Amino acid sequence: MVLTQGSFRHLATHAGAAGVTEADAVLLDLGLSSYQLDESARGFSFQGDEPLDMRFDPAQGPTAAELLNCLPQEELARILFEYGDETQARRIARRIVEQRARAPFATTADLVAVVKRSVPRAAWSRRTHVATRTFQALRMAVNDEPGALREALPQAAALLAIGGRLGVISFHSGEDRIVKRMFRSLEPTGFGELEPSPIEPGPDEVRHNPRARSAKLRVLARLEAA
Template identity: 45%
Template sequence: MSTPGPAADRHVPVLRDRIVELLAPALQAPGSVALDATLGMGGHAEALLEACPEATVIGLDRDQDALRLAGDRLASYGSRFVPAHAVYDELTQVLAERDVPLVQAVLFDLGVSSLQLDEAERGFAYRHDAPLDMRMDQSTGQTAADVLNTYDAAELERVLRDYGEERFARRIAKAVVRERDQEPFDRSERLVDLLRRSIPAASQRTGGHPGKRTFQALRIEVNSELDAWRDALPAAIDALAVGGRVAVLSYHSLEDRITKQTLAAGAKSTTPPGLPVELPEHAPYLRLLTRGGEAPSEAETEDNPRAASARLRAAERTRPTKGSMP
């Protein structure tokens, strides 16, 4: 576990150089704006500010601790860094409040941040006993304990199955309901103990830590991550100027599937079959910049094991659409 300290010492940005390579061409003109919609501890934002001296970066995060650490890290860039306390599906409002009609680049680094994983008391890490919180913004919303203690068995099963892709969702949900009748859940160690008892030993030997899928599912439910993501990516594409670029780092198949489908839809013509020419309004409005989901190199995952599941997709805006910002 990392020791608290400056953000630059605690955070290794995943695929940093490749992201700069993809986004920097759109950030060379004076007045260019990049939106880092998942600022975290500011590693990617710092790399973009360094590589693109004409650009400003607006950094969004729902986690106020992350905003504070990133602000310290990026203070030397002065007014070129603009922090905002917001969830990424609020990006349209954030840009409107700052009178920014269009941006030249958008970056999403999805999932739980290094800050949240490393601070055990946040409850994200199943390897450390901690309060079952899991809120990315600790100032609002239900906690993981609230989900475990108030959802009925069918709701719990749905969350574990849909968001954790947990094969034993029904068995775990029934066990949670049975045990909370004796005493409500409040700490992660007790939940991990229940998972060890509920998941067959053979599956634990081949499927990794028994808490991995359940903790992922609870985190997604507590923070409404997939609902927010389904709204955020189209909004980001609408906010891109022509020639602007969007890059997305995903860490599990549910996020990556939404990303893949959304970008692929924008890169495909919608001209009805049989028409001799492509109508301008049906032409693709995105150009894919990556072939499938790019993975980190073996060297990077050795240095930063948290990068192992990352997949990077990127696209460039090729024309305006009716939904795009003015």
């Protein structure tokens, strides 16, 4: 086993460095680990009061706080809507801009407070925290997760041997759409999706692991040489 720290978007480079030219199986798990949520102290979770960082690699790119304090209101609203499916995106973005004019964002508590003030009580979900979608969207923007996924999928498919499988576990409807469209685009080149619909966790799995409730697994097979 060879462990390598890096982004999905550099999959081919990492595989080549490890001497891997062909694979029987590739699995991309797009979710966060429980450690990152609970122990990293980088602001992935709204359960505590932590610095608004959210970078997977603390040495790369701007922090979540920097995006919140600098991005135009329209761009913030787009991120919240596209990456978080947040129906209150415009309202939250407007409040973010108003708040940062008074004091810059620094911690997760700062962001949670603004989201709570922005979303009407009647619109709060009974199943998830009112800030869940905002935190998800901001994390995806900080790490350019959709861009990394778009770059990684063709590289992963190219590594597959005939009969090999590429599995992708996504946790967001936007991610699942990217995977679905990419898989469909690869079908004319010798690939096929094993199931027309994604595989989702059953009630027992969700009961034992609530964080799996939104997971969707799609599997692509290489059927013939390109």
